[in-house]
Amino acid sequence: MVTHVHLVRHGHHALLGRVLCGRMPGVVMSEQGCGEMNAAADVLQHLNPASIQCSPQQRALQSAAIIAAKCGGTVEIVRAMDEIDMGRWTGAHFGDLQGQDTWYRWNAQRGCTRPPGGESMSSLQRRVVTHIGQLAGHEGSVVIVSHAEPIRAALMHYLGVPLDMFHTIDIDTASISTIALDGQQATVSRVNHKVTA
16 A cells, blocks of 8 residues: 655745744744645645644644645644754844854754754654654555655655755745655655645
8 A cells, every 4th residue: 555645844934034943933824825825735635635744833733724624634733743943043043143153064064963952954854754654554645744854854865865965955835745655665756846826
């Protein structure tokens, strides 16, 4: 039995591209983000998901609720798909991080560094891939609403891309990436499919 896991990034929010939100509370989708998620939900509806899972962050919950409203079913919160913990960088403006040695190392050596007081990319990848692997044999397809870094980490694992090459995979808001699980085999069949709102 092949299980299709559709990894969906949450919709746009007002701090996107300006603030390193991480797990900062109170980050909600913008009107643009709601429109994006409605368009993504239209596509997912045709894929007949058997279950919908999501990160506990509010923007992910909002996104998953839009999908559930169109596809039916309830939303299960899965902490393994939470956003990466950015530690002391949580809530920092990107402009304020530029020029810091630790910020440079994080972006140059993503596979072996971590944000101050935060989570490494390799640790993030382990928890995400462990959860996705447990879905093999699941009856029907699964939609998981998460964030750019967890989705990117999963795709890099299944594509065999080193973590230091994280910049080679873009994950847009409300995009859909798909992994097909067939026993112990996994195939990435879609990466960063963006639906026009």
